Amino acid sequence: MTQRYGVSRRDLLKALPLAALAGAAACRRGPRPYDAARFAHPSTSSVALLPAARYDLDLSDVVGRGLALLKVDVRGKRVLLKPNLVEFERERVINTHPALIVGAAQALRRAGAAEVVVAEGPGHRRDIEYLLTATGLLDYLRDVDVRFADLNHDDVKLTALGSRFTELADLLLPVEVLRADLVVSMPKLKTHHWAGMTCSLKNLFGIVPGAVYGWPKNILHFRGIENSIVDLAATIRPGLAIVDGIVGMEGDGPIMGTPRPVGCVVMGQDLVAVDATCARVMGLRPERMGYLQMAAEFLGNLEAGSIEQRGERLERFRTPFAVLPQFANLKG
């Protein structure tokens, strides 16, 4: 049986263990798998590009300027920062840098957030104590007294999905995420060997709890990586992205790639616009990425003409990233 948006049995059997069905959304027909009335598509979106050449700068000041440029109001809110913490290899730049995570936490506190918590649920390595220690994030968090929440092992609540590209009706999601007033996606700017690019939207995979769905979170692969990215974004509805573009990763990301200095922090409240901007920084064509196209239908803006750049001009940071051969079509 062929299913309209999701995954047929035949598709599934063709799938790779991890790649699985990234193109399942390509043949969409018929009614859209979301209720457009539930989403207020912005007419325009603002994205801030802020220079930051090194991690030893005052990154709380950088993020604070971004919050001001974007007029983000966090007063009294419980804020959850979701960095990209995947794996630790000493010579690689895999994860959102702890200095930026802590800088964001400090800036948000100064802006009046009632609580800031850092939370992550790594998809391949369930040993969060090791990851926090090896990356140095645990020490950074202790220095500024910020709590860490382990999303892989948090209590969960059945949550109806905001869209159904995966054809799943719901997922069990961590209570810590569901009770936050503002979820902030904090990815590392990287290429990705299945999705082309991983940024603030793909980063949401880490919210799905491993203690329920396993390591890796295979159900997301089987339901289509792109479908899953969009369904998670439509469900969690993060209100802000802060992208670590100080040093990114090109080539065989998200783990095996090579460092690529860019020297910027990218921020915005429309995650589609943030990811589209980051793709352009990387020399990639966002309109050629399936999940960005899908998300742009109802979640945010993809077209450059609908995105207002604040802070520095994009051209200042444009840094062509090397991609794997299968993503050569993304280069523009």
Add this chain to the structure above:
Amino acid sequence: MTKPDPTSASLRAALAASRNPDGGWPYYAGKTSRLEPTSWALLALHAAGERVTPDPLAEWPRRDGWFLDRSSGAVNVGFNALAAIVLAALARNTPAVHALTAALVSARGMKLPQSPGFVQNNALQGWPWIDGTFSWVEPTALAVIALKRLRSMSEAQARVAEGQRLLLDRVCRVGGWNYGNANALGSQLEPQTPPTALALMALRDHADTDAVRRSRQYLSTHRLDEWSGLALGLTRVALGVFDEPAPELADAIDQEWRRSAFLGNLHVTALALYAEAAAAGGYEAFRV
């Protein structure tokens, strides 16, 4: 007279203080009881000579032989295999154990076509984390150990053999295992300590194979490289199962407990207690 062990006492106190009124344990104090931390806590306290009453697994919600997640009703195959290991260690022989054994025997990861991106045999079926997905190292290792411990069904033997073939197929080039792919897109992937320890214990009866020898060497050499309660605890248990002395691991676990309290994770706390309390007995629960 043996010296009192302050770390064991402290670990036991942490478990006692965080037990829920329903008799189970959460991952973190104050949260819902979950199957994995409850299973580890029962095993650890049993090894430490404590009788746990009431028995939380006796009242745990079940369906078709499986223990269900208390809050969601979901089935996690890997943690059910852990629960089976614990029930075997507690010498339970009840209809519930038989039903769980049958459920484990019937569960299998999806068979997939070969892929040019992965040099591995995708036709092998071990155990998935959840129904309808691929086989991965941790649930496969736990299920192999559980079925070997229970020894109650002849049908289990074929499943154990296939699970072991899958583990041998997924060993990393340098030895050891990660979550489940030794390579991807032409890159050799790195092993991780916790799945390496579990897979080694599941392959103890294949100790003479090159893959197991390499992996034992890897774990032994890197025993202190991953500094966490989970990695150090599982390494201590796995090396103990292979009768390899590792006295420095007890000190490392003690240091890590005092440094981080394992970030409050109670399944790791229970594992650390088991690693200490069951050392003298040779970790019988995992010795298959």
